[in-house]
Amino acid sequence: MKKSLLIPFVLAPMAIPSVQGKEQVRKDQTEKRPNIIFFLVDDMGWQDTSLPFWTRKTHYNEEFETPNMERLAAKGMMFTQAYASSISSPSRCSLLTGANAARHCVTNWTYPKNEQTDSPSSVFKVADWNVNGICEVPGISHTFQVTALPELLKENGYHTIHCGKAHFGAVDTPGESPYHFGFEVNIAGHAGGGLASYLGEDNYGNRTDGKPSPAFAVPGLEKYWGTHTFVTEALTLEAIKALDHAKEYNQPFFLYMAHYAIHIPIDKDARYYQKYLDKGLSPKEAAYAGLIEGMDKSLGDLMDWLDKNGETENTIIIFMSDNGGLASQPDWRDGTPYTQNSPLKSGKGSAYEGGIREPMIVSWPGVVKPDTKCDKYMIIEDFFPTILEMAGVKHYSTVQQVDGKSIVPLLTQAGDPSNGRSLYWNFPNNWGNTGPGIGPTCTVRKGDWKLIYYYDTGKKELFDIKEDIGEKNDLSLQHPDIVKRLSKDLGRYLRKVGGQRPTFKATGLPCPWPDEIDR
C-alpha cells in the first residue's frame, strides 16, 4: 500500500462563541448559499450527445438527442477540455477527495475486498494499488484515508443526497456505503460500479427466488420491481422525492446525481428505442441512444423541479461524465471499434482523449455567463475545491492532500488556473479490455502537448492536442526535448505524490519511471 502525507485534520471553527439572538447561527452560514447538483453520467463519451463539444457537429451529434443538455448549455458554460480518469473508481475517488489518482492510488475499478480486478499480464505485475478504495477511517488495508467532499458540505450545513452509482470503496469495507462519506441520503448506491439490469421488469437484476443476486444488482429500488420503470427514471423519481423532502429543511442541498446510465448492459428503454430505429439507427445503436436520452430526460426533470420550486436561480448544476465512452467492446455497439468517440481516439480505459475527455457543463445563475464556452483544460479532482468554494466553505482541512484547483476563475472568466499547469494521470494497471492506449500508462498534459508513457514497453508518444485532437501524429521523435521535459515533469510528480508503477515479472524489478528512460 502506498505511503501518504497526512495533513492534520483540524476543522475551522464552526460556531461563533456566543450569540445573543434568537437563532443559533454560524458566521459563514448567514449568507444564502446555493444548492448544488452534480450530475454525473457513467461511461458517457464526448460524442454521446446532440450538443457538440468539438468545433463542429459529428454524425453522433446528429443521431443522439439530448435537448436538456442543450438547455443547460444555453444557461451556462460548456467545457471542451474537461478531463477525468479513464476508469470509474479513480475518477470518483478524485472527485470526492480532490486528490489525483496518482496520489490516492485507487487506480483501477474496485469491487471485491482485498482483490485486484486487473487482468493478469504475462509481462508485468500491476502495482499494489488501493483495491479497497477510499475510506474516512484509518487502519483499513489498501484504502486511501480521506475527508470526503460530502462530509465537509454536511459539516457546513448542506443537506447531502447521494443518488445512483457510488463505487467509492470495495464491498465489505466502510467505503462501500455513501453514508460513510457524509451523505445523509443514499438512493441505490453501493460498492458496485455497474448494474445487472436497467429494467424494472428484471428487478434491476435482483433475484426473488431465494438465490443470491448478482453483485451488480441495483439495491434499494424495491418499490419499482416488476414495473416498467427504467432504472434511470426510478432514480430520478427518487431523487425528486429527496428534493421535495430537502425543501422542507431550511438548508441548501447537495445532490450527487450519479446515474448508472450509460454503463453496459445496453438495455432497451422502451420510451425511446423505436424512435431511434425509425431514425435509421441499428438496434444496438438505437438502444444506446435510448440510454442517453433517458439520462438527458432525468437532467430535464431535475431542471423542471428547480423551476417549479423557485430554486433555479439559487442552484448550480454541474454536468460531467466519469470517463470516456466504452469503445473497446464490439459486441455492445456497432461501428468500427475504438471510433465511437471520434474525433477522439479510443475510449474508456485508454490514455488517449477518447478515454479521458468528458462532456462538461456548468450553470450557475448570476455568476456564469449563459451560453458560453471554455476551452481551458481542467481535471476531475478540481471539482473538490471548486464545489467547496461555490458552497462558501472557506476554512477546511482534510486528511488528504488536495491536488485539484478551483475552476471558479474559469467560470467567472476572472483568471486561468490552467495556464502553465500540468495535468497528470497514472494507471499502473491492466484493465482487461484491449485497444489503443489501453494498458499500463502514465500521462502528462501541459499546454497543447501531451505525453503518454507505456510502463510495459517503455514507449513514449507525444501529441500536439490542439492540432491533432485525434492523436494520429506521434511527434516524439521530432521533439525529443519536449519528450524529455515532460518525462521529467511526469516522473517527478509521480514520485512526489507517492504514485505507483508496475513490476516486470521476468526480473521482479519495477518498470522505470518515465524520466528514467530516454526513448
Place this chain on the structure above:
Amino acid sequence: MKKSLLIPFVLAPMAIPSVQGKEQVRKDQTEKRPNIIFFLVDDMGWQDTSLPFWTRKTHYNEEFETPNMERLAAKGMMFTQAYASSISSPSRCSLLTGANAARHCVTNWTYPKNEQTDSPSSVFKVADWNVNGICEVPGISHTFQVTALPELLKENGYHTIHCGKAHFGAVDTPGESPYHFGFEVNIAGHAGGGLASYLGEDNYGNRTDGKPSPAFAVPGLEKYWGTHTFVTEALTLEAIKALDHAKEYNQPFFLYMAHYAIHIPIDKDARYYQKYLDKGLSPKEAAYAGLIEGMDKSLGDLMDWLDKNGETENTIIIFMSDNGGLASQPDWRDGTPYTQNSPLKSGKGSAYEGGIREPMIVSWPGVVKPDTKCDKYMIIEDFFPTILEMAGVKHYSTVQQVDGKSIVPLLTQAGDPSNGRSLYWNFPNNWGNTGPGIGPTCTVRKGDWKLIYYYDTGKKELFDIKEDIGEKNDLSLQHPDIVKRLSKDLGRYLRKVGGQRPTFKATGLPCPWPDEIDR
C-alpha cells in the same frame, strides 16, 4: 426559542502529520477500542423485569421474565438510581448531546414540525420549547443545535449503527433522520416516537391500499411485511445483519439499539402470550409481559452474536430505558392506575420516581466488576461523556454545552461523581395524560432530598428518597430550610442554562421560578 451558549466547534487533530509506515493511523486509534452497544428500551418501567432493581423482589419481578437482563447483570453492574427525563424526546436528546433537558429545551415529545404536542391548559401557556428537536445545523427554527454523540464516534473511527426508534427531531426537519447525526446505518428510525403496530401481519402499520400510512407506521422493514415477525424480532434480525457487516470492517462499532418496545400499543407477541396467560396474568398484562420478554430476547440474541463472533470480551453493553413505565392509561394495562411501577410512584410523564427512575445495567468486560450494584445516582446526559470516554475519545469539542458527567469512576469504583451533585429536571409543559406528578414541574435531586415544584400551582414537595422511595411523605413543611436551599439551587440552575417556564394565561406573566416564591 431559547438562547444558547455556543462553544467553538474545533475538532482535535485527527491525524498525525506524517507517517512512514504502511498504514495511515491516527494516534488515538492505535489501541484496540471497545465495541459499544447502547440498548435502549422505550417506556420501560423500573419493575418491568424479573431483575429486581429495588432492595427486594416485587410481584412484577415474579411475573415478568427477563433472563437476559439477569445474564447481563451477572456480567456487569446494575444501577439502582439511574435517571432519565419522564418523556422520550427529552431523554433521547440528552443522550445524544450530553445536555440537560433544561438546556436543550426539547422538553416534550416531538413530531409535527413547528407544532407543540402539549395538551391545552386553561391555566397556563406552556413554554416556547424546541418543538423541532435537536439538529446539527444552525438556522432551523425551534431546534437545539448540537454535535451529536454518533457524529463524534464516527469521526473517531467508529462504525455507527442506528436500529429502532429515533425520535430526535420533528418530521420534515433535518433531525428527523438518524443519518443527520452521524449514524452510518439506519434501521427503521424516523421522526416518530411510537409505532402503529408491532405486527408483521399489519405491515407494522403501513398501508398498502394507496392511502397514506399513519404517522407512526414503522419505516424500512418492508421485507417482513405480511410475515409473523414481531417488530422487536425484525429489528434484532436487521441489527444482527448490520453487525455481521460491521465485522467485515476493521472498525469498532457503536450499535444504538433503540427498541420500539415496550411502547403502546400493547400488541400480543404470539411467542409469549399464552405462557403468561397460563401463569395467571390477565390478557392485558400477559401481552405486556410478552413485549418485555421479546425485548429481553433481543438483548440475548445480541449477546449470543457477540459470543459467537468472539466479540464479547471487547464489547460494552449498556442497558437503559428512556422514561418510566406508562401508568396513567388505564385502558392499556390492568391494576390500579399509577401503581405499575410500584414501589415507585406514578409513571411516564411524572416528576415522581415512577416517571424518571430507570432499569440500567452496564457490562464492560475487564473493567466493570461482574455482578455488582451501584446505588449512586446518575442521569441520562451522563452517557454522552461516559461513552466518549469508553471509546477513548479524549479530545473533542461540541457546539452545545455538555452537562453530563462521566460515570466511568462509578463503573471502575474509583470515585463518586454523584457526591455533592444536584440532578435537574425541567418540564414547563403539559403532556396530556393526568396523574400524580404529571404537569408543569421542575425538580432537583441532591443527596437523598428531592424537591418538586409545580409551575402552575406554586406547590412544592420535598421527599427523602432514601427513606421514602414511594414519595408518600411530603416533608416540605417540616424542612422549610431545605426547601429554600433546593429551590435556590434549582432556580439558579434553570436560569443559568436558559431553562424555560410556562406563562399564566390570566395575567400573561411567567410562572415564578422555584426560588421566587416561598411556600
